[in-house]
Structures are given as C-alpha cells and as structure tokens.
Amino acid sequence: MVVLALLFAVTAALYASVGFAGGSTYNALLALAGVDHRVFPVIALVCNLIVATGCTIRFARAGLVPWRRLLPLLALSVPAAWIGGMLPVPKQLFLWLLGGSLLVAAILLLLQREREMEPHRATFVGPAVAAPIGLLSGIVGIGGGIFLAPVLHLIGWDRAKRVAASASVFILANSIAGLGGQLTKLSGHPELVKAATAYWPLALSVLVGGQLGSRAGVQILPAVWLRRLTALLILYVAVRLLIQAWGG
Incomplete structure (x- = not known):
C-alpha cells in the first residue's frame, strides 16, 4: 500500500501540473497491484474527483473555462456517466472495456498534438462524442478528459x-x-464498499500530490514527456488486461 500510495501521489502531482486528474493511470496502477476489479472504478473516481477539483478551481480563477461552450458537453456526458456507473458489468466484459479504453487512451496520448489556433465558432463533434465518453467513463472509472482533450485539439x-x-x-x-452511479450499484454489496474504503490512503496521497502539482503553477515535466511516459505505462497495462480477458 505504501508503494502504491507514493505512485498515486506522483501521478497526481504530474497530472495536476498540466491540468488533468490521472484516472487512466490510477486504473493502470490498480491493475498492476492486483486490486479487485469491482472496486477499481470507485477508487479511481474518488482520486480523480480530488485532483480535478483543485485543477478546476485553478482554471476557473484564471478565467480559462469556456463555460457557455462547455455546458452542452456536460449536459450530455454527466447523465451518461451516471448510467455507466450503475451498469453491472461482468468481469470479462469489464476487462475488455478497461483494456480497450486504456489502449485507445495510450494511442491518443502518443498522437496528441496541441495546436494554438483560432477556435471554430460552430462544431458538432464535441457534443457528439460527449455522451459516449461519459458512458465509458462511468463504467471503467475515469473522468474522460484523456479522450475528450485530443478530440477537441484535433x-x-x-x-x-x-x-x-x-x-x-x-x-x-x-x-x-x-462515482454516484458506482456507489448506487455497490449499495447492495457492503463487502465491496468496505474493500474500497480500505484504500483511503490513496485519496490522501492524491490530495497532497495534486495540491503540490497544481500550486507549482508550472509543468513538473514537459507535457510531451508526461504524455509519452504515461502512454507507455497505460499501453503495457492495456495489453496485459486484454491478454487476461482473451484467456478468459
């Protein structure tokens, strides 16, 4: 648990320094640690929530959040994420979904290019992908930013x-x-809730790491390094999960 907590703190600091939360990497670390797949989403989403709150406050204070353009995306993604969290998913399907989503996330991270350009006044791509990303996010326990950001840049x-x-x-x-959907799903399984709460030190770790990364106000690592290192870790875990799912 100590090593896992340290890794979560480092992950939170790195991601918070560039404005993200690290959900995909939390899932990857939990997979490597052999944690029960049924509590993956709860642990990862709690950690996501803690780090993303600090990042959101930082961006909002800087006046960088385009609320009017963002609200339609949230209106579509949030209900879908709740539904995704409530869906009971068999272990085999969960492994396929998580492994597949991590594989896509790794590829997107490797291919992502941030471009400074004048924003388009009208595009339907953002709202079109918001609900599917929200649904997948709720199922596997990520926030979805790792999928959304590359699309918006593109x-x-x-x-x-x-x-x-x-x-x-x-x-x-x-x-x-x-998280609301996941907790609703687990409400009839107190043993799983208890198993998830046993990992409370991870929440404390990301709180400390996220604050350090966010307050630094600078990128601890160049964004391109962070993306590539994260992509390699996620790619490795994705392949392991897909092999496990294939082997049944």
Whole structure:
C-alpha cells in the first residue's frame, strides 16, 4: 500500500501540473497491484474527483473555462456517466472495456498534438462524442478528459489552455456522476464498499500530490514527456488486461 500510495501521489502531482486528474493511470496502477476489479472504478473516481477539483478551481480563477461552450458537453456526458456507473458489468466484459479504453487512451496520448489556433465558432463533434465518453467513463472509472482533450485539439475547438480547462471540468463532472452511479450499484454489496474504503490512503496521497502539482503553477515535466511516459505505462497495462480477458 505504501508503494502504491507514493505512485498515486506522483501521478497526481504530474497530472495536476498540466491540468488533468490521472484516472487512466490510477486504473493502470490498480491493475498492476492486483486490486479487485469491482472496486477499481470507485477508487479511481474518488482520486480523480480530488485532483480535478483543485485543477478546476485553478482554471476557473484564471478565467480559462469556456463555460457557455462547455455546458452542452456536460449536459450530455454527466447523465451518461451516471448510467455507466450503475451498469453491472461482468468481469470479462469489464476487462475488455478497461483494456480497450486504456489502449485507445495510450494511442491518443502518443498522437496528441496541441495546436494554438483560432477556435471554430460552430462544431458538432464535441457534443457528439460527449455522451459516449461519459458512458465509458462511468463504467471503467475515469473522468474522460484523456479522450475528450485530443478530440477537441484535433477539431480546433479552442486554444490549448482553454481545452485543458474544459477537460478538467469535464473530468470533475463525470467523476462525480460516475462515482454516484458506482456507489448506487455497490449499495447492495457492503463487502465491496468496505474493500474500497480500505484504500483511503490513496485519496490522501492524491490530495497532497495534486495540491503540490497544481500550486507549482508550472509543468513538473514537459507535457510531451508526461504524455509519452504515461502512454507507455497505460499501453503495457492495456495489453496485459486484454491478454487476461482473451484467456478468459
């Protein structure tokens, strides 16, 4: 638990320094630690919520959140994340979904290019992907920013810092909704709730790490290094999960 807590703290600090929460990496670390897959989402979403709250406050104070453009995305993703969290998913399907989503996330991280450009006034791509991302996020226990940000960069939705701010709010909102759905699903299984609460030191770790990373106000690592290192870890775990799912 001590090593896992330290890894979570480092992850939170690195992600918070660039405005994200680290849900995909938390899931990867939990998988490597052999944690019960049924409590993955609760642990990861609680940690996401803690880190994303600090990042959102930082971006909001800086006036970087494009609330008017972001609200339609949240209106579509948040209910979907709640539904995703409530869905009972068999272990085999969960492994396929988590492994597949981590594989896609790793590829997106490797291919992502942040471009400074004038935002397009009208695009339907953002709202079109918001609900599917929210649903998947609720099921596997991530905030969805790791999927949303590359899409928004690709379509030139807004400038890089405003995209990061939007992704942070998106992660926060979906983490709250997904966690609500997950806790609703686990309400009839007190043993799983107890198993999840046993990992409370991880929440404390990301609180400390997230605050350090966020308050630094600078990137602890260059964004491109962070993306590549994270992508390699996520890719490794994704392959392991998919092999496990394939082996049944």
